[in-house]
Amino acid sequence: MIDADDAVHWWGLVLAPALLAAYAYAAAAGSAARTARASGAPAAAALAAPAREAAGLLLRRRRTVPGADTLLWRVGIASVPVAAVMAVLVVPVGGRAIADLSIGVVWFNAMEVLLWGGMWLAGWGANSVWGLVGGYRYLIQGLSHELPHMFALTTAAVGAGSLRVGDIAAAQQDVWFVLVMPAAFVVYLVSALAMSFWPPFDQPVGRDLSGGAAAEPSGPDRLVLLAGRHAMLAAAAAMAVPLFLGGGAGPLLPGWAWSLLKAAAVLALLVWAGGRVPAVRMDRFAEVGWVVLLPLVLLQALAVSVFVVAGWM
Amino acid sequence: MLEAFLLLAAALLAVGLYGALSQQSVVMVMMGLELMLNAVMVAAAAVWFHTSPHSADGQLLVLAAMLAMAVEMAMGFAVTIAIFRARDVDVTDSAGDLRG
């Protein structure tokens, strides 16, 4: 455990968080441009909007609430971006991850679940009703999408017979998993939106709660929470590439370029879909997640397992 | 190194036992039980690594402890909800009192 493994790419410690930040910024800029275009403003000016907002949040006088549990509040908010960065530990770019753990899929799952605690604490710590309700909304969304999400991850792992993300990407030499397991891919995308409470699953920070879990955080707290949310969406989009889209495979360009391009495409799809799909209320989604998505992805997993055992994959 | 892991497990078990014995609320008692099962997991993992890594029994014991924890939690909460609904209490001392 102490020896530096060959599979460890230490330079990724700087590069991966930087890339994640760039993708998170792109997601923020993309959704700002979409909003601007919808309201008739020039979309190009919106590309700098997230930077302006971040600078404003850094400079602004912060607010706090009497009776807030500051320790838990800060820990909860900070855990959102930290979990997103930790999740990309196992995400390969062109076949090279920081550390391609033998249980990479479980690692990604565990890091993404840390947001449950983080978001609930972000809501609870503020001593604000809206924030608290937002935190609870995030939990019921998690309870609804997490099992289908886990089975979607497992389906990709079954296809490769390995929990190592690098092996899963390598197993798609002949055919990308998105073609073999489309239902798992769709469920994965739905859960990617839900885990980063991106529209249409943005009820935890919904307008009807005047911002929900994000109602009270101000200044750097708010910046960290929102940056973490965008980073989580970017991390989930990046993970879709080795799981379903063949990793770095592609003609002409080198592997790393294909990985980055595909991740950007998935992220663009998620941001775009977020603006097109009507909001999904969590009280409806609970039953849909358990009664529709769960059996659907289980049948998908069964089909893939049979393919694997029969030697068709 | 095995001794160090077992000491950690013993300390966690003792802390959990203290909580399970001294707390009145059902939910807090469950937290004590969870800490004790946590100790079981550490001890099982350490014993597996140091005495019998060739068989998976130690690992299975960790899984069994985790399963016990989940079942204990789910059933504990279900029973607490049922008691709470019927009697409006969540304290072990009152739940033992049979008069309604």
Add this chain to the structure above:
Amino acid sequence: MAEWTVFVVCAVAAVAAGAAVFRVDSMARATFALLASFVFTAVPVLLLDLAYLGVLIVLMMTMEMVVMAVFMIMFMMNPAGLMPMTMVHNTKGALAISIAVFCVLAAGALLVPWPRESAPPPADPTLQLGEAIMGDDMLVMMVAGLVLFATMVSGVVLATGRGRYDRYGDDLRGRPDDPIRGGVGR
């Protein structure tokens, strides 16, 4: 040496967080102290080459402790610990018993001549676990399936205040009388 440092730091933190569970007033803090204790014990498990089980502890315990927090807030009279109050009985006796148990276990841990295995651990403990689950120890999974089934059914029976007959009426023919319509079905 580095591993030893990590072990000592995490072991001390795990026990301290475990003790904090019963010391803090706020139920939210108590629950997340317990989660911290689990995460800190996952690190020593990772040090034992059990990558899968260590990460699994983080995964499962995060979900379980957040659910625990939900119930803590629902049931406890003073979830944020804003009014000092205690809900304990017989602390002295519990403390004495716990210390005695710790001493016995610690003596056992230090004095028992534990058998040592010279054979190295398997290259992939996760694979070993999978083979055990699907091979000789299949019974574990079978029993687990039945236990989980029983847990789910009895959990629903005990926990839901309104079952089928409450929602649809005695002849099961009315429209469900739900405060909020679900996503699937009537």
Add this chain to the structure above:
Amino acid sequence: MDSFWPALALFAVASAGVLGLYGAAALLSVGEPLVREPYMGGSPVSEHAVSRFHVRWYAVTLLFIAFDMEMVFMYPWVLVVAEKGMHAVGEMFGFLAVLVAAVVYAWREGAFRWT
């Protein structure tokens, strides 16, 4: 054998990033924090938010805790299914079918509805 040192290092990098943001804000931001009542749409705040909160979906949590224990077995199963063959597929999906039966029962009882 996995090395988790990169994970520890990445945790340090991520934490340093978050702390850096807080540090920058401490240097750049204007004035002391303003202590204000939580936003309630203009209504006066009459009580702490952090009091008892009745979630309406508590039955889902129980089902989830039980069902997610299945993943404990499924992740290692992934590694051996190709080698063990159809018999392993049957075992795992039989196991899952039992749990799905419990989910269907819960659905019929309305456990996924807010009560």
